[in-house]
Amino acid sequence: MIQFIDTQKENLIAAMLSDKLDEENLKTVHERIHQIIDKGHKVDFYFEMENFEGYTLKGFWEDIKTDAAHINDYGKMAFVGEKKWQEWAAKATDFFTSSEVKYFDLKDKEQAKIWISK
Known part of the structure; x- marks a missing residue:
């Protein structure tokens, strides 16, 4: 959701x-x-993940299609989560994009909001 x-x-x-x-x-x-x-803007993202379980198969496919079409339109990305796999996913995103990507623990979400707002 x-x-x-x-x-x-x-x-x-x-x-x-x-x-x-x-x-x-x-x-x-x-x-x-x-x-x-x-x-005419680049898109920044702030995703706060709590009780997040990932994607349905069709959801995952839609995400891949969207990212492939717009990867050069992305700016900064802040991922805020509570699980190690979420941190890993943020690092993988950073590897595949030229965007500035940072992962924050859920307890550091205020820091993430400040970072993404700059």
């Missing part, structure tokens, strides 16, 4: 992720990506 968080930064997609993300969840994110890049 995705619960979007309102922010003051117009090129930031901020959301709380929980349970499993499905294809419809990812299509919603994709629409928001287009809203930002259509204004």
